[in-house]
Amino acid sequence: MDLHYTEADRDFRARAREWLKANVPQTRRPAHGQAGAQFDRDWQRKLHDHGWAGVAWPQEYGGLGLSGLRQVIWYEELARAHAPHHINTTYVALMHAGPTLIARGTPEQKAFHLPRILSGESLWCQGFSEPNAGSDLASIKTRGRIEGDHIVVNGAKMWTTDAQYGDYQELLIRTDPASERHKGLTWVICDMKTPGIDIKPIRTMLQDDHVSMVFYDEVRIPLANVVGEVGKGWSTALATLSFERGLGFIGDQLELYERVNRAIDLAGKTRLEDGRLAIGDDGIAQRLAAIKADCIAIRAMTLADIAETDRTGEPGPKGSMMKLMVTTTHKALSEVVGEILGWSFLEFDGDRIAYPWTYDYLWSWVFSISGGTNEIQREITADRVLGLPKAR
Amino acid sequence: MYLAPDGHEVEIAEAAAAFVAQALPIARLHTPGSADLGQAARQRFAEMGWFALAVPESGGGSGLSAVEHALFFREAGRQCGPVDLLAQCLAANLTGDADIVSGARGVALLVADGEAWRLLGAADSALALLVTPDEALLYPLADATTTSRPALDPANSLAVVSALPDPVERLAGDHIWQLGELGTAAMLLGVAEAALDLIVDYAKIRETFGRKIGSWQAVRHPCADVAVRIEAARAQLWYAAAATKEGRADAATHLDVAKHLANSAALAATDTTIQLHGGIGVTEEHDAHLLLKHALVLSRLFGAKRALLGRVLHAGLED
Numbered sequence: 001m002d003l004h005y006t007e008a009d010r011d012f013r014a015r016a017r018e019w020l021k022a023n024v025p026q027t028r029r030p031a032h033g034q035a036g037a038q039f040d041r042d043w044q045r046k047l048h049d050h051g052w053a054g055v056a057w058p059q060e061y062g063g064l065g066l067s068g069l070r071q072v073i074w075y076e077e078l079a080r081a082h083a084p085h086h087i088n089t090t091y092v093a094l095m096h097a098g099p100t101l102i103a104r105g106t107p108e109q110k111a112f113h114l115p116r117i118l119s120g121e122s123l124w125c126q127g128f129s130e131p132n133a134g135s136d137l138a139s140i141k142t143r144g145r146i147e148g149d150h151i152v153v154n155g156a157k158m159w160t161t162d163a164q165y166g167d168y169q170e171l172l173i174r175t176d177p178a179s180e181r182h183k184g185l186t187w188v189i190c191d192m193k194t195p196g197i198d199i200k201p202i203r204t205m206l207q208d209d210h211v212s213m214v215f216y217d218e219v220r221i222p223l224a225n226v227v228g229e230v231g232k233g234w235s236t237a238l239a240t241l242s243f244e245r246g247l248g249f250i251g252d253q254l255e256l257y258e259r260v261n262r263a264i265d266l267a268g269k270t271r272l273e274d275g276r277l278a279i280g281d282d283g284i285a286q287r288l289a290a291i292k293a294d295c296i297a298i299r300a301m302t303l304a305d306i307a308e309t310d311r312t313g314e315p316g317p318k319g320s321m322m323k324l325m326v327t328t329t330h331k332a333l334s335e336v337v338g339e340i341l342g343w344s345f346l347e348f349d350g351d352r353i354a355y356p357w358t359y360d361y362l363w364s365w366v367f368s369i370s371g372g373t374n375e376i377q378r379e380i381t382a383d384r385v386l387g388l389p390k391a392r
Numbered sequence: 393m394y395l396a397p398d399g400h401e402v403e404i405a406e407a408a409a410a411f412v413a414q415a416l417p418i419a420r421l422h423t424p425g426s427a428d429l430g431q432a433a434r435q436r437f438a439e440m441g442w443f444a445l446a447v448p449e450s451g452g453g454s455g456l457s458a459v460e461h462a463l464f465f466r467e468a469g470r471q472c473g474p475v476d477l478l479a480q481c482l483a484a485n486l487t488g489d490a491d492i493v494s495g496a497r498g499v500a501l502l503v504a505d506g507e508a509w510r511l512l513g514a515a516d517s518a519l520a521l522l523v524t525p526d527e528a529l530l531y532p533l534a535d536a537t538t539t540s541r542p543a544l545d546p547a548n549s550l551a552v553v554s555a556l557p558d559p560v561e562r563l564a565g566d567h568i569w570q571l572g573e574l575g576t577a578a579m580l581l582g583v584a585e586a587a588l589d590l591i592v593d594y595a596k597i598r599e600t601f602g603r604k605i606g607s608w609q610a611v612r613h614p615c616a617d618v619a620v621r622i623e624a625a626r627a628q629l630w631y632a633a634a635a636t637k638e639g640r641a642d643a644a645t646h647l648d649v650a651k652h653l654a655n656s657a658a659l660a661a662t663d664t665t666i667q668l669h670g671g672i673g674v675t676e677e678h679d680a681h682l683l684l685k686h687a688l689v690l691s692r693l694f695g696a697k698r699a700l701l702g703r704v705l706h707a708g709l710e711d
Contacts, residue, residue, distance in 0.1 A: 001401060001459045002394055003634045005711075013711065069393050076711070264705065289701035293649045296709065297624040300631035304395035311394070321620045378616035379609070386592050386615055388606035 005069075012066070013073045019050065020081035029084060031351040032208060037123060037165035040088040044120030053118040054098075056247075061102055061114045068306035071247070072254065079255040085352075086251035089162045093117040093124035097170050099243040100187075104228045104236050109189065113168070125166030127157040127190065127214060128237065134158070135376050137172075138181045138234070142216065144173040144188070146223070146230070151175065151188060153196075153219040159370070163199045163212035166192050171221075172237050175230055185233035187240070189225040196220075206362045207350030241372070242315060248371065253302045253326050257295040259360075260333055264288050267340050278340040287336045294329045301325065317384040320377040327368040334361035395630045397463060404445075404460050408467040411440060418471045418586075421682050427549045428514040429476045431498070437477070438495030443484040446571065451488035458574055458636035462629060465575040469582025472547045472686040475501050475693065476513030478575045479521045486521070486528050486568050487561055500533065502553065503693065509553040511538060512689070519560075520553070523694070525644075528568035530561035545685040566644065570636055573647045573694040574629075580654035580690050581629050584622050587661035587683045591615060591668050611668055618661045625650070625657035645707040652700045658687035 005013075025043060030036045047053045056071040057063020064070075078086065098117045101110055116122035133140040142155025153173055160169070169190040176184030190197075196219040201209035228236035267278040267288060278284050301322060309315050337357045338345045345358055352359040368374045382388045397405050415436050420426045429437070437443060446461045447453020454460075461481075468477055479501035484493045491497040500513025502522040511520060515538055522529045535557045543550035592615060595606030605611045632650035635643040662684035666673040673680045691697075 001396065001398060001630055001634045001637075003631070003638060003640065004393060073711075285705055286698070286701050289705040290652070293652045293701070293704050294624065296646070296649045296704075297628040297653050300395065300627040301624055303393060304627040304630065307394045308396065318623065321616075321623050324616070324620045325624055375609075375613070378613040381616035381619055382606075382612035385619055386588075386612075388592065388595055388612055388615065389604040391607050391609055391612060 009069060009073060012070050013077060016052070016074055016077040017080070019052065020077055020083055023050070024081045024083045028353050029088075031353065034165065037089040037162070040084070040090050041120040041123065043084045044090045044094075044118075048119045054094075057098065057114075057118070058102065061098075061110060062118045068247075068310045069303075071250065072302060072306055075251045075254045078251065079258040085255075089123050089165045090120060092126050092161065092166070092170070093122060093168075095248045096126070096240045096243045097124040097168070100170065100227065100236065100240045103239050104187075106224075106227075108224070109227065113189070116167075122167045123162065123165050125160050125163045125169050125192070127160055127169045127171040128240075129157065129159045131156060131158050131213075135373055137237070138185075140172060140174060140185070142171075142173045143177060144175040144186055144221075146175060147220075149223045150220045151186070151223060151226070153190070153216040153221060155216050157214040157216075159202075159211045160199075160214050161211055161370075163192070163214050164201065164209075168192060169214075170240060172233055175233075179231075182234040184231055185237070186230050187227045187233035187236035188221055189227060190219070190221055191225075194219050194221065204366075206359065206366070207348070242319070247315070249323060249326055250302060252330070252367075253298050253322065256326065256329060256333070257292075257299055260288065260292045260295045263333060263337050263340070264292065266337065270340050272340075273342055284336060284340060287332070291329060291333050291336065294325070294332075298322075298325055298329060317380075320372070320380040321385065323372070324374055324377050324381070327364070327374060330360070330367055331364040334364050337361070395627060395634065397630075401459060401463060404456075405463040405467065408442070408464045409470070411442070412467045412471050412473060416468070416471050416473055416477075418679050418682060421472060421546045422677065427543065427546055428474050428500075429480065429498070430514070431495075434480060434495040434498055437480075438493065443481045443495070444493045445481075447485055447488055447493065452490065452493050453484070453488070458571065459630075459633045461571060462574050462578040462633040465578035466582040466585075466629075469579030469686075469690070470586040472583070472682050473579065474513070474547045475689065476517065476548070478572065478579070479513055481575065482523065482528070482568050482572050483519060483521050483530060485571055486530060486563055492519070499530075501693070502531065502556075505552070509556065511551040511553050512548045512693075514549055515540060515551050520556075522559075523569050523572050525566050525569045526564065528561075528563045529559040531556050531559050545689045546682065547686050548689060569694065570643065570647055573651050574633060574636060576690050576694045577625075577629055577632070577647070577651040577654040580651075580658040580687060581622070581625055583683050583687050583690065584618075584625065584654070584658040584661040587658070587665040587680065588615065588618050588622060590680060590683075591665040594669060605668075614664050614668060618657075618664050621653075621657040621660050625653040628653045640710060642708070642710045645704065645709060648695060648700045648703050648707070651695045652697065652704065655687075655691040655697060655700075658683075659691060662687050 029039045054063030055066050055074045059065035130140050144151040144153050171188050171190040175186040196217040198215040200213045202211050270278045348355045348358045444453035445456045449455035479499045483499040497518035499519045500517040502520045503510045520531045520533050536553050537555040538551045538553050541550045598605045628650045632646040635646045666680045
């Protein structure tokens with residue numbers, strides 16, 4: 001048990017802090033539309049051009065090939081520098097499409113896609129969930145018919161984040177019509193410019209359209225775009241989900257500590273309806289301190305997890321517990337800030353930068369539902385960590 | 393950077409688990425009059441050197457660190473180890489006195505309670521230890537005015553002390569407080585883990601409506617929520633133990649956070665284990681209530697919620 005950072009770790013932190021201080025964009029990210037996506041691409045391009053893209057990606061694929069611990073340091077410094085939020089339109093490409101291709105892609109797929117992901121040239125979206133397959137992902141019905149050297153796709157996907165801006169999609173389809181459940185699925189790279197794709201944005205309670213339904217009508221995808229094997233897509237999908245549930249929220253985990261400190265500062269200068277400073281209210285002060293304690297423990301959990309993964313080379317089964325801890329703490333923080341801000345918490349126009357606390361409050365449900373609902377995370381914890389008898 | 397027991401730490405934890413389970417099994421608490429460490433058990437622990445793990449070798453101890461100290465008290469917590477086990481260990485660290493390290497003189501724990509003090513441990517202990525974040529004081533108990541009180545927690549005797557003589561030993565600084573806060577946080581983690589183990593084991597065999605109760609989501613999900621709170625408390629305990637061992641400037645804050653997380657994990661786990669056991673969970677013969685009652689005592693020692701959170705609110709941390 002030790003908390004030692006090597007000389008190289010400390011040097012990496014100092015260089016990251018210095019570079020971010022000088023290079024974090026001073027302009028506000030446009031809240032919506034292609035302008036927002038372009039802002040994300042530009043920031044990723046800048047990271048790439050200055051040698052900060054893909055901190056934990058292997059060097060042979062253009063990353064820095066650094067340890068999980070350096071990745072923790074990097075995300076801590078991003079949060080400290082108020083850098084653009086890492087969950088933006090580059091998220092799917094960097095946090096799961098890229099890692100999935102590194103783990104399961106062909107040499108040609110890696111050579112084409114990975115450099116474009118790291119440089120911000122390609123944005124990706126996910127096509128897993130369907131109108132009748134969310135938590136129960138294995139019941140997907142979107143079909144893929146193999147014709148010569150193509151797969152012809154028909155069906156519909158649901159909750160696809162940033163489908164309007166995605167250049168490519170991680171698409172999970174049923175290629176064996178006689179198959180059921182986890183069998184007969186295929187994971188394929190879908191070029192979003194292919195004819196036959198129709199995107200219908202879904203307006204959310206956040207007053208945005210960050211998720212969409214995507215319809216496929218005779219969409220022809222080359223067989224060369226299959227990642228893994230035809231009919232073995234469930235295995236590739238599990239790899240994708242393990243990246244999402246493993247390190248996918250590392251930025252949120254570490255950013256929470258910065259955010260709770262900002263909330264405490266806010267409580268120190270915001271007056272309640274009765275004129276008292278919010279921090280002078282015992283109830284608010286105690287809740288903020290309890291949330292801060294949880295945020296500090298989340299950082300310890302992250303470091304414990306990362307150190308274990310650095311040693312064993314494989315993420316453990318604790319990602320689901322982490323997501324439960326982070327999403328519940330995120331929600332508790334948003335709720336107490338809502339009390340601190342009083343009426344101004346109820347001013348909102350959908351802009352995440354202009355109204356960050358209200359946006360985060362609304363987003364807390366997206367956080368606890370997307371990427372596996374908290375109920376599914378409890379099921380995974382009960383099965384894999386506690387070894388309880390199966391519910392299903 | 394590594395935040396779990398490793399190398400010789402694993403061996404010490406395993407040895408502690410085996411020894412405490414044999415010397416002080418939780419089952420003892422179903423027999424009346426089993427409160428406190430008692431002379432015989434105290435000497436067995438002393439012979440194995442458990443009181444002096446973190447005492448320097450020059451002072452007759454093992455010269456180990458806060459990490460081994462935490463590993464030992466986590467195992468003690470799993471068996472509802474009495475509070476005077478910790479008091480004896482802290483007094484050994486405070487004085488290095490051979491009669492304390494050897495268990496010849498017993499030490500109880502004093503806690504300020506308004507104008508008086510509470511005493512946890514045998515009323516006939518030779519000494520009583522009072523610890524604050526600023527100093528540690530050791531009092532002779534022979535001349536103190538004590539009144540025995542009935543104790544909710546069968547693991548510890550409880551008394552009110554209305555007058556104390558002058559201390560025989562006084563040490564300024566937070567060294568003993570840190571070992572006490574870490575020790576109680578570790579015991580609470582052990583309590584929480586034992587409580588979760590009880591319900592998880594039971595859920596694998598108990599059936600309702602023709603199914604194991606562990607297959608019902610009404611049981612699975614609260615267990616998963618407790619597992620999350622324990623996972624967070626455990627990671628923070630290891631962080632705080634390592635920060636204390638390494639003398640980091642933010643160790644006190646990490647200890648406060650670890651104690652708060654351990655308090656809430658133990659109270660949540662013991663609540664959940666009793667509720668999900670159903671009727672058997674409220675019976676005297678079951679261990680669940682022993683863990684709850686012990687958690688209530690430990691959560692008031694070395695930092696209860698209000699004091700801990702008051703300090704955490706504006707505390708800063710190192711990288």
